[in-house]
Amino acid sequence: MSTDxxxxxxxxxxTTAGIKQSGKPDLALLLADEEVAAAAVFTRNxxxxxxxxxxxxxxxxxxxxxxxxxxxxxxACTGPAGAQAAESMARAVADAAxxxxxxxxxxxxxxxxxxxxxxxxxxxRGALLEATRPDGFDDFSRAILTTDQGEKTxxxxxxxxxxxxxxxxxxxxxxxxxxxMATTLxxxxxxxxxxxxxxxxxxREAAAASFNAxxxxxxxxxxxxxxLFASGRADNRPLSSDKGQADEARAFSEALTDLLSELAAKxxxxxEGATHVCTIEVEGAASHRDxxxxxxxxxxxxxxxxxxxxxxxxxxxxxAAVGNAGVDIDPDxxxxxxxDVLVARHGAAVEGAREAAHAVMKQDRYTISVHLHRGRxxxxxxxxxxxxxxxxxxxxYST
Amino acid sequence: MSTDxxxxxxxxxxTTAGIKQSGKPDLALLLADEEVAAAAVFTRNxxxxxxxxxxxxxxxxxxxxxxxxxxxxxxACTGPAGAQAAESMARAVADAAxxxxxxxxxxxxxxxxxxxxxxxxxxxRGALLEATRPDGFDDFSRAILTTDQGEKTxxxxxxxxxxxxxxxxxxxxxxxxxxxMATTLxxxxxxxxxxxxxxxxxxREAAAASFNAxxxxxxxxxxxxxxLFASGRADNRPLSSDKGQADEARAFSEALTDLLSELAAKxxxxxEGATHVCTIEVEGAASHRDxxxxxxxxxxxxxxxxxxxxxxxxxxxxxAAVGNAGVDIDPDxxxxxxxDVLVARHGAAVEGAREAAHAVMKQDRYTISVHLHRGRxxxxxxxxxxxxxxxxxxxxYST
Numbered sequence: 146m147s148t149d150x151x152x153x154x155x156x157x158x159x160t161t162a163g164i165k166q167s168g169k170p171d172l173a174l175l176l177a178d179e180e181v182a183a184a185a186v187f188t189r190n191x192x193x194x195x196x197x198x199x200x201x202x203x204x205x206x207x208x209x210x211x212x213x214x215x216x217x218x219x220x221a222c223t224g225p226a227g228a229q230a231a232e233s234m235a236r237a238v239a240d241a242a243x244x245x246x247x248x249x250x251x252x253x254x255x256x257x258x259x260x261x262x263x264x265x266x267x268x269x270r271g272a273l274l275e276a277t278r279p280d281g282f283d284d285f286s287r288a289i290l291t292t293d294q295g296e297k298t299x300x301x302x303x304x305x306x307x308x309x310x311x312x313x314x315x316x317x318x319x320x321x322x323x324x325x326m327a328t329t330l331x332x333x334x335x336x337x338x339x340x341x342x343x344x345x346x347x348x349r350e351a352a353a354a355s356f357n358a359x360x361x362x363x364x365x366x367x368x369x370x371x372x373l374f375a376s377g378r379a380d381n382r383p384l385s386s387d388k389g390q391a392d393e394a395r396a397f398s399e400a401l402t403d404l405l406s407e408l409a410a411k412x413x414x415x416x417e418g419a420t421h422v423c424t425i426e427v428e429g430a431a432s433h434r435d436x437x438x439x440x441x442x443x444x445x446x447x448x449x450x451x452x453x454x455x456x457x458x459x460x461x462x463x464x465a466a467v468g469n470a471g472v473d474i475d476p477d478x479x480x481x482x483x484x485d486v487l488v489a490r491h492g493a494a495v496e497g498a499r500e501a502a503h504a505v506m507k508q509d510r511y512t513i514s515v516h517l518h519r520g521r522x523x524x525x526x527x528x529x530x531x532x533x534x535x536x537x538x539x540x541x542y543s544t
Numbered sequence: 545m546s547t548d549x550x551x552x553x554x555x556x557x558x559t560t561a562g563i564k565q566s567g568k569p570d571l572a573l574l575l576a577d578e579e580v581a582a583a584a585v586f587t588r589n590x591x592x593x594x595x596x597x598x599x600x601x602x603x604x605x606x607x608x609x610x611x612x613x614x615x616x617x618x619x620a621c622t623g624p625a626g627a628q629a630a631e632s633m634a635r636a637v638a639d640a641a642x643x644x645x646x647x648x649x650x651x652x653x654x655x656x657x658x659x660x661x662x663x664x665x666x667x668x669r670g671a672l673l674e675a676t677r678p679d680g681f682d683d684f685s686r687a688i689l690t691t692d693q694g695e696k697t698x699x700x701x702x703x704x705x706x707x708x709x710x711x712x713x714x715x716x717x718x719x720x721x722x723x724x725m726a727t728t729l730x731x732x733x734x735x736x737x738x739x740x741x742x743x744x745x746x747x748r749e750a751a752a753a754s755f756n757a758x759x760x761x762x763x764x765x766x767x768x769x770x771x772l773f774a775s776g777r778a779d780n781r782p783l784s785s786d787k788g789q790a791d792e793a794r795a796f797s798e799a800l801t802d803l804l805s806e807l808a809a810k811x812x813x814x815x816e817g818a819t820h821v822c823t824i825e826v827e828g829a830a831s832h833r834d835x836x837x838x839x840x841x842x843x844x845x846x847x848x849x850x851x852x853x854x855x856x857x858x859x860x861x862x863x864a865a866v867g868n869a870g871v872d873i874d875p876d877x878x879x880x881x882x883x884d885v886l887v888a889r890h891g892a893a894v895e896g897a898r899e900a901a902h903a904v905m906k907q908d909r910y911t912i913s914v915h916l917h918r919g920r921x922x923x924x925x926x927x928x929x930x931x932x933x934x935x936x937x938x939x940x941y942s943t
Contacts, residue, residue: 192867192875192891222860222875224892257860258893367864447846461621461656465766468591476591476621492591493623494657 150282150300152313153336154178154376158277159288162269164217164255164262170288172269174238174277175332176211180248181376183209184345186352188369194221194257195231197370200250204372207341210248212332212372213238214289216317219328220253220261221367230261237267241274252370254291254317254328286315289330293317297411303400305393308381310337312404316371318412329356331371331408337397338377340385347384347398348373355405373401410527414510419529421453422510426525429517435472436524439515442470444528453530458502460488467515478518484511549681549699551712552735553577553775557676558687561668563616563654563661569687571668573637573676574731575610579647580775582608583744585751587768593620593656594630596769599649603771606740609647611731611771612637613688615716618727619652619660620766629660636666640673651769653716653727654690685714688729692716696810702799704792707780709736711803715770717811730755730770730807736796737776739784746783746797747772754804772800809926813909818928820852821909825924828916834871835923838914841869843927852929857901859887866914877917883910 155177162172185204187197203209213235220227231251239246253261276284286296298315314333339347352371377383384394414422425443430436443449446466452459460481467474481489484505488498505511554576561571584603586596602608612634619626630650638645652660675683685695697714713732738746751770776782783793813821824842829835842848845865851858859880866873880888883904887897904910 190864190867191871191873192863219860222863222888222891222893224876224890226892257858257864258888259860260893367860367867459656461618461658461766464591464621465589465656468589468766469764472590474590477623489621489657491623492621493625494621494659 150313151279152311152334152376153378154181155334155374156277156279157281157285158273159281159284160269160272160276162215162265164215164265166217170284171215171217172266172273173214173216173285173288174211174273175214175285175334175374176242176277177209177374177376180208180210181374182207182339182341182344183250183372183374184341184348185250185370185372186349188366190367190369192222192367194219194253194368195223195227196220196251196253197368198228199231199235200252200370203247203250207345208248209250209374210244211374212250212252214252214330215255215261215266216289216291217255218253218259218261219255219257219368222258223260226260230263233263234261234266237263238270238273241270250372252330252368252372254289254330254368257367282313282315285332289315289317289332291317291328294415297408297415299404299407299411301400301404303396305337305379305381305384305396308379310335310379310381310397312400314404314408316408316412318415328366328368329371329412330368331356331405333373333401333404335373335375336377336379337375338379338381338383339375340383343385343394344373344375346386347394347401351398351402351405354402355409413527413529420532421456421506421508421530422527423453423529424512424525424527426512426514426523427517428514428523429519430522430524431473431520432522433524434522436522437526438472439467439470439474439517440524440526442466443513443515444526447531450528450531453506453528454532456503456506458483458488458499458506463513463515464489464492467517474517474519480516480518482514549712550678551710551733551775552777553580554733554773555676555678556680556684557672558680558683559668559671559675561614561664563614563664565616569683570614570616571665571672572613572615572684572687573610573672574613574684574733574773575641575676576608576773576775579607579609580773581606581738581740581743582649582771582773583740583747584649584769584771585748587764587766589764589766589768591621591766593618593652593767594622594626595619595650595652596767597627598630598634599651599769602646602649606744607647608649608773609643610773611649611651613651613729614654614660614665615652615688615690616654617652617658617660618654618656618767621657622659625659629662632662633660633665636662637669637672640669649771651729651767651771653688653729653767656766681712681714684731688714688716688731690716690727693814696807696814698803698806698810700799700803702795704736704778704780704783704795707778709734709778709780709796711799713803713807715807715811717814727765727767728755728770728811729767730804732772732800732803734772734774735776735778736774737778737780737782738774739782742784742793743772743774745785746793746800750797750801750804753801754808812926812928819931820855820905820907820929821926822852822928823911823924823926825911825913825922826916827913827922828918829921829923830872830919831921832923833921835916835921836925837871838866838869838873838916839923839925841865842912842914843925846930849927849930852905852927853931855902855905857882857887857898857905862912862914863888863891866916873916873918879915879917881913
């Protein structure tokens with residue numbers, strides 16, 4: 146266990162409560178030593194899981210003591226009993242830990258529409274607290290997973306004046322055929338001192354540039370949540386929107402955005418059955434909004450995504466997706482590059498480009514660039530290929 | 545060859561021009577004995593293939609002599625050369641058939657972005673015309689296919705006054721993970737006599753209630769086209785919007801809608817790798833528009849479609865899709881039925897419903913009904929499951 150995995154002021158734990166049929170760890174706790182500044186962003190789906198509703202309410206004040214997470218059951222679409230279950234799981238663990246239950250947030254991921262077995266969580270609380278320790282981050286990061294192929298973590302440090310502050314984060318994703326359909330959970334802790342209101346704004350901005358370009362978009366799952374806790378133990382001058390602190394605030398925000406981007410890319414790369422991660426860059430749109438709509442449409446197109454799986458430079462599918470974005474475009478002006486290879490100019494094939502483009506698409510990671518030649522708007526979206534194993538994983542998830 | 549497959553006034557032919565690498569028939573001709581009333585609806589994608597642009601222009605007058613179809617190459621995203629290719633293919637066959645080229649429509653389906661090998665079509669025109677005969681409909685219906693598993697045809701007859709008129713249609717589809725991404729081509733002939741303007745309106749209405757509820761929607765492929773030709777040989781009083789003809793017009797429109805619905809269902813059922821066809825019925829929405837948006841969103845959700853593949857009664861994914869439709873809903877009021885089995889009431893599970901719902905989902909065809917309890921709007925969408933073979937079919941389509 147490297148010291149990278151320790152952030153002053155926080156403890157982590159995980160155990161197996163028996164919610165997952167697989168017998169893998171499915172209950173995790175992130176606990177601050179005392180009440181800390183905290184912020185979160187949540188799903189925009191009209192259907193919001195009980196843990197989202199509860200955590201949203203509890204974090205409104207901008208402070209929390211920690212978050213209790215279960216995997217294997219989303220506690221979503223579970224009616225009034227679901228709201229009680231979310232409160233009960235928090236109360237059971239808060240009582241055992243002797244903390245104020247109103248300061249314990251909750252997150253759940255897994256199957257939707259099945260009652261949460263709260264009794265299993267209650268029964269496991271002792272083991273969970275016993276396992277909770279400063280170097281428990283790796284256990285935490287594994288216990289939050291569902292169909293993910295492995296844990297996804299990232300760390301950064303940044304110097305603020307004479308202090309070095311640390312950021313440590315993990316997330317879970319998967320279900321990436323349409324990134325916006327996956328449940329994404331993310332957790333970041335830092336020992337930086339931050340004003341609560343500033344922290345919230347910093348998280349929103351960083352999420353927009355990272356998680357929102359893959360999954361926490363207008364279209365999201367019922368449970369998507371991203372949490373940020375700041376213990377202040379680094380003893381830096383608390384970050385705020387004061388002018389005198391603009392440089393420090395920017396440095397921290399950049400590190401946070403960078404960390405979240407790494408986590409977001411790991412979610413895409415660990416998409417169910419994903420073998421390629423592809424960044425879609427759109428330029429020359431009439432507006433940024435148009436560019437983002439086009440990038441998202443390309444990134445979400447099943448026909449494009451299956452072509453990525455086959456490393457098939459079928460750029461016609463890309464152009465067809467552009468035409469379906471609901472954005473005014475002129476197909477005869479569109480240029481498309483796969484990596485550095487210009488495959489379509491003015492909406493038509495560039496001869497002899499196929500083999501070179503195919504070679505690019507065999508790589509694990511590459512970029513597809515689309516130029517609309519209509520204006521200065523640009524946008525991007527990170528997506529992955531759609532392979533046969535996605536279907537197998539999702540076809541019998543609950544049976 | 546049954547006489548069902550003959551409609552007075554029309555001939556059909558097909559041959560192998562060598563556009564498809566498989567060596568299967570890939571060139572088809574539908575030819576009326578003389579110029580006839582004709583109508584068509586086309587894709588709404590901003591990127592429209594050359595044959596769509598040409599046919600749209602040529603059919604504006606409401607009459608045509610026939611349509612030349614090639615499969616294996618969509619002649620889409622092919623630049624100015626594509627427009628020339630569409631004209632050239634029509635001219636070559638029209639000249640050989642000694643008809644006015646401006647009355648010959650064209651349709652293409654297959655790979656996008658690759659120049660159409662017009663020379664192969666020119667070379668095959670003799671064989672095509674030789675094969676063209678009144679009982680050639682089945683050959684025609686096979687030569688228009690791409691990744692379809694089999695031909696899709698339907699026939700109806702309807703009595704108008706003392707005359708019986710016939711309708712005969714075929715189509716191709718496939719690529720049904722997102723039905724709106726597939727290229728759909730449809731062709732219907734009838735011996736009914738119809739006023740040209742009336743014919744166009746009748747086709748639009750019938751398409752809205754059938755093809756538009758699966759694929760010729762706001763989101764469409766570059767080549768989607770649906771053609772209707774009316775020879776008038778049944779010698780009925782020409783159908784029109786005259787009040788005195790309301791009953792006859794309604795009878796014909798119902799038969800046309802019915803025929804197109806059968807064809808549309810066959811497209812869904814023959815979706816690439818599809819094993820189940822599922823009709824999504826939405827009721828109780830604030831408006832029909834809302835209901836249709838919700839039905840479409842459920843029908844397009846990859847997570848729902850993989851659950852259909854696994855016969856997994858994971859209704860939480862259905863409710864999550866409802867929440868992503870961009871429509872104002874109250875999740876705690878939503879009821880969901882799979883077949884006759886109520887699986888969710890007021891947004892929460894109905895206990896003991898799983899096994900019965902699973903049994904329904906093992907059927908080839910069934911209905912999922914969603915009641916929003918907000919108003920009187922209703923809508924439907926026909927979709928299919930997403931299986932592993934879809935991915936295999938689409939991953940190496942062009943390589």
